Amino acid sequence: MDMNRNHFIQTAAIAGTMLATLKARAIENAELSAKKNPDQLNIAVIGVGAQGRILTESCLRIPGIRFVAVCDIWNYSQRYAERYLKKYGHEVNVYEDYKEMLASETENLDAVIVASPDWVHAEHTNACLNAGLHVYSEKEMANTLEKAASMVHTAKTTGKLLQIGHQRRSNPRYIHAVETLIHETKLIGRVTTATAQWNRAKADDIGWPAKYEMDAATLDKYGYNSMTEFRNWRWYKKYGGGPIVDLGSHQIDLFEWVWGVNPSSVIASGGTDFYSHREWYDNVMAIYEYDTPDGMARAFYETQTTTGHRGFSEAFRGSEGTIEIAEVPQQGNSALREAHAPEWDNYAVQGLIKKVAAPIKQASTKNVAVDVRVTAAAGAWPLPIELTKPAHQPHLENFFNAIRYGTPLNCPGETGYETAVAVLAVNRAVATNEKIIFKPSDFHA
Amino acid sequence: MSDSQHSFKYEAMTTEFEVIIVGQEQEYARQASGAVFREIDRINDLLNKYDARSDIGQVNLLGPGESIRVAIETLECLERTVWAYRVSGGLFDPTLGTGFQWLEIDRPNFSVGWKKGGKGEINLGGIGKGYAIDQTAEILKDWDVEDAVINGGTSTVLALGKNWDIGVGGPWGEKVDLTKVTLKNQALSGSGTEVKGDHIINPKTGKPARRHLAAWAIHPSAAVSDALSTAFMMMEQGKIEQLCRTEPQTTAFVVKQDKSLVKIGV
Numbered sequence: 001m002d003m004n005r006n007h008f009i010q011t012a013a014i015a016g017t018m019l020a021t022l023k024a025r026a027i028e029n030a031e032l033s034a035k036k037n038p039d040q041l042n043i044a045v046i047g048v049g050a051q052g053r054i055l056t057e058s059c060l061r062i063p064g065i066r067f068v069a070v071c072d073i074w075n076y077s078q079r080y081a082e083r084y085l086k087k088y089g090h091e092v093n094v095y096e097d098y099k100e101m102l103a104s105e106t107e108n109l110d111a112v113i114v115a116s117p118d119w120v121h122a123e124h125t126n127a128c129l130n131a132g133l134h135v136y137s138e139k140e141m142a143n144t145l146e147k148a149a150s151m152v153h154t155a156k157t158t159g160k161l162l163q164i165g166h167q168r169r170s171n172p173r174y175i176h177a178v179e180t181l182i183h184e185t186k187l188i189g190r191v192t193t194a195t196a197q198w199n200r201a202k203a204d205d206i207g208w209p210a211k212y213e214m215d216a217a218t219l220d221k222y223g224y225n226s227m228t229e230f231r232n233w234r235w236y237k238k239y240g241g242g243p244i245v246d247l248g249s250h251q252i253d254l255f256e257w258v259w260g261v262n263p264s265s266v267i268a269s270g271g272t273d274f275y276s277h278r279e280w281y282d283n284v285m286a287i288y289e290y291d292t293p294d295g296m297a298r299a300f301y302e303t304q305t306t307t308g309h310r311g312f313s314e315a316f317r318g319s320e321g322t323i324e325i326a327e328v329p330q331q332g333n334s335a336l337r338e339a340h341a342p343e344w345d346n347y348a349v350q351g352l353i354k355k356v357a358a359p360i361k362q363a364s365t366k367n368v369a370v371d372v373r374v375t376a377a378a379g380a381w382p383l384p385i386e387l388t389k390p391a392h393q394p395h396l397e398n399f400f401n402a403i404r405y406g407t408p409l410n411c412p413g414e415t416g417y418e419t420a421v422a423v424l425a426v427n428r429a430v431a432t433n434e435k436i437i438f439k440p441s442d443f444h445a
Numbered sequence: 446m447s448d449s450q451h452s453f454k455y456e457a458m459t460t461e462f463e464v465i466i467v468g469q470e471q472e473y474a475r476q477a478s479g480a481v482f483r484e485i486d487r488i489n490d491l492l493n494k495y496d497a498r499s500d501i502g503q504v505n506l507l508g509p510g511e512s513i514r515v516a517i518e519t520l521e522c523l524e525r526t527v528w529a530y531r532v533s534g535g536l537f538d539p540t541l542g543t544g545f546q547w548l549e550i551d552r553p554n555f556s557v558g559w560k561k562g563g564k565g566e567i568n569l570g571g572i573g574k575g576y577a578i579d580q581t582a583e584i585l586k587d588w589d590v591e592d593a594v595i596n597g598g599t600s601t602v603l604a605l606g607k608n609w610d611i612g613v614g615g616p617w618g619e620k621v622d623l624t625k626v627t628l629k630n631q632a633l634s635g636s637g638t639e640v641k642g643d644h645i646i647n648p649k650t651g652k653p654a655r656r657h658l659a660a661w662a663i664h665p666s667a668a669v670s671d672a673l674s675t676a677f678m679m680m681e682q683g684k685i686e687q688l689c690r691t692e693p694q695t696t697a698f699v700v701k702q703d704k705s706l707v708k709i710g711v
Contacts, residue, residue: 050483060555061514076587087517088555207476209588329497386497388506390490 041400042109044069046098046124047116048081051138055113055165056081058393060088062400069105071095073222074230076212096218098124106131111161111403113396114138117233118240120223122147125162126154134161136399139253140245141413141420143237148420152413152445163399163409164416166253168327170395176385177316177325178257185352187335187344188318194255194299195315198247201308202274206231235278242280243303244270244426250327251314253411253419255288255299258316262443263288263299263422266436268429274306282306286426325383327391334380344381354382418443453478457485458493458574460598464581467592467607477588481581481595488577491519492569504557505566512551512558522569522576523550523557525668529572532688533676538648539572540565545648571645575601575634575671582667595667600635601674603667604628613698617659621706623698632667634674636660637700645678654679658704663696673697685709 041064045052048070059065067090070081078094085092095101111134114124122142125135135155141148141164155162168174181187208231214224224230225238233239234246241249256262270284282305290297313326320341326332335353337344348355356379387394401407421443425436450467451474464481466474493499497506500515507513529537530545538545544565549558559565569576574597582605585593592606602611608629617637618624626633636645637659645654660677664670677685677697689695689710697709 057516060516063514084517204475204479206479207473209477209480210473211589212587330495386506388497388503390498 040064040066041111041403042066042068043111043113044071044092044101044105044109045081045113045115046071046101046128047114047138048072048077049074049115052077052113052115053081053084054390055115055136055138055392055396056084058390058396059113060085060090061390061393062397065400066090067092068108069093069095069101071098071101073097073218074212074214076209098127102127102131106133109133111135111399118143118245119147119233119238122151125151129154129158129160129162132158132160134399134403136163136165136396137416138165139249139416139419140241140423141416143239143241143245143424145417145421145424148417149445152417155413161399161402161409162413162416163395163402164411164413164419165392165395166250166411166416166419167392167395168250168254169257169410169415170398171327171387171391172394173329173333173383173385173387174254174325177323177383178254181323181335181352181383182258182316182318185347187321187347187352188316188323189320189338189341190294191258191316191318192295192297193317194258194297195301195317196248196251196254196299196313197302197304197310198243198251198312199302199304199307199309200243200247202306232278235275235280237279240280241424241427242282242284243305244268244281244284244286245423247303247312248284248286248301248426249419249423251312252288252299252301252423254314255290256418256422259290259292259297261290261292262418262438262440264291264438265289266422266425266429266438268426269433270426270430281427281430284426284430286429288422323383324380329383329386334382336380348381351384354384356381414445417445451475451478453482455482455485457482458489458577458597460574460600462598463594463596465594465596466590469590473588474590477585477590480584480588484581484584485577488518488573488580491516492522492573492576494566494568500557501567501569504559507558507564509547509559509564510561512549512556514555515557517555518576518580520550520552520555520557522573522668523548524552525576525666526569526572526672529669529672529676532692533673533680534684535648536679537571537672537676539567539569540648541568541646542648542651571675572668572672574598575632575667575669578603578632578667597667597671601632601667601671602628602634603632605630613661615659617700620704621700623661623706626661626663628663631663631665632670634662634667634670636674636678645675647679656680657699657701659700661698663698664692665694669695682707682709 067085070092072078073096082094112128114121114137116124118140121137125137128135141151213227229236266286266288268286270281274282285302288299311331313332315322315324321335321337323335324332347353398410402409429436451471452465455462464478491500494501496502500519503513526539544563547559547563549560578595578597581595594609595603608627611626611628611633613623613626615637647654656679660674662670662673662677685697686709689697695710699707
């Protein structure tokens with residue numbers, strides 16, 4: 001996306017003009033446009049657990065999206081989603097088995113949102129693509145590269161759209177920071193290092209209401225060893241990739257976006273040091289190397305699940321300054337100038353950054369994560385763009401606009417695969433205690 | 446099953462929530478409380494005015510004549526807010542006099558916005574906590590947790606299932622000998638001047654509410670009791686009596702300026 005288009009998106013009136021242009025283009029691009037009725041896209045969701053519900057709630061805010069079916073192996077989630085959608089007047093058919101859903105609903109559908117556990121993303125996505133439906137699949141694409149690659153191949157052979165859920169790629173705040181400030185304006189000079197972290201306070205296993213416990217036969221039919229593993233699948237190797245994948249993937253994805261190249265190597269350390277009954281590493285620290293056209297750059301990433309210190313944010317550190325950003329702006333939303341760098345006042349006049357913040361006003365609240373006004377530290381230049389929608393909505397809109405008007409996807413399968421290669425390697429680096437060297441060809445599915 | 450009582454705490458909405466559960470095993474009670482706290486976070490993400498991504502954050506950024514789609518929960522909470530605004534004669538005003546009359550709720554389209562004539566700035570701090578607590582009662586039903594108390598930072602408490610003796614607390618409660626209230630599937634909310642100082646602003650005067658020294662409201666809905674306890678601080682006794690008659694499930698306790706306790710709807 002170029003800067004002009006970002007600015008277009010920020011202005012509702014001009015965005016209307018853009019939409020008209022896109023509609024005109026859609027006529028030329030009939031193949032991609034919705035097969036039933038371009039004004040109404042019919043969708044289904046596979047997997048309406050925690051993440052599926054977030055995506056469902058965002059879809060309900062987007063005009064012209066109609067839910068026709070939901071699928072989940074757990075009757076508690078089925079019931080929740082069915083009742084929730086009914087409140088909005090969406091009468092949906094409910095399925096336990098996605099194969100039955102596709103057999104009955106494919107003719108009514110334009111697209112499917114896949115928000116099941118990582119290990120079945122590929123199975124669900126490939127089946128939907130092969131049925132002729134466009135797919136928005138949550139990250140991580142899969143817990144193995146073979147499965148992730150199969151998704152890219154299926155999208156290619158079927159010609160259907162595959163968007164991967166790295167939603168920061170469609171967030172206007174991130175687009176402004178990465179594309180406008182770092183790439184075009186070169187506000188922070190040559191980006192030599194990056195750090196990012198997602199740290200969470202310790203948390204116990206998630207449970208389930210007793211009357212909604214799945215019986216052993218159903219769990220077994222869908223490949224889950226127990227109700228505990230089903231509810232806490234992110235911690236088990238069969239189903240997920242652990243915190244480095246669940247949390248780190250979103251942020252490690254940004255390194256490639258900022259530097260424009262995939263990493264050349266990664267070293268990492270971690271372990272199951274706190275939650276002895278869980279399989280995946282509860283703490284990981286990784287260092288990537290990026291052989292950029294401007295020279296070598298390095299990125300440090302950590303994810304902790306026993307301390308919430310520093311929460312989640314990313315910092316891109318360059319020769320002229322640093323950009324600190326986070327999906328929740330209260331945790332990061334500013335540019336910091338190196339003392340020797342040329343003055344930035346002119347950028348503020350142009351609206352690229354806001355004028356340097358006054359000394360911080362202490363907010364008298366206990367919960368910094370949810371309820372502090374955006375008060376940047378002294379010497380920080382706040383970023384000027386706000387996301388005034390739930391975090392996943394712009395990425396879903398990008399997907400639906402691609403179906404309707406043929407606009408490019410912000411995170412197609414190929415891009416999601418590159419991130420999967422970089423992120424899944426961390427677990428391998430921890431397990432082998434060896435430096436992983438990437439070849440450029442490793443990033444092609 | 447165990448008869449012992451389990452309590453779990455969680456920080457959200459700038460306060461500390463507490464869930465008390467009896468009649469369940471410790472681990473099951475903890476997991477049910479976890480589901481309650483996740484629901485509170487979800488509602489907070491919709492109603493938090495300090496987050497531009499939230500529904501209320503977005504509504505506050507809209508100009509006159511503009512509207513956006515919001516979550517059904519936001520709609521419901523705003524509908525209860527409109528009700529409280531009406532029955533309190535505008536004294537419960539989440540815009541503090543900046544323009545609640547311009548709010549427009551379009552239920553068929555699930556949208557909220559401002560009429561062409563103007564706009565206000567919404568802060569659901571006086572009702573959002575109670576609304577979130579109401580939502581969590583549904584979650585506890587799923588978990589078959591019947592006897593429970595959900596406590597929103599001690600200012601709003603919802604007691605479910607059995608009879609629960611709830612301490613009214615606070616210096617005014619003690620002074621007027623109102624120390625305990627028995628609740629059953631009811632919520633109690635309190636507003637006083639001594640706990641946090643003058644923290645309720647009268648939207649009509651822009652000054653701290655001082656008609657009464659303290660006020661409590663009891664109602665089956667935590668959202669309603671949350672809003673009414675704020676309104677009662679500013680409402681004349683006659684108006685409170687009228688409200689308790691037309692809304693018969695409402696009880697009011699008011700400590701008047703002469704330090705006498707008035708009980709209405711008991």
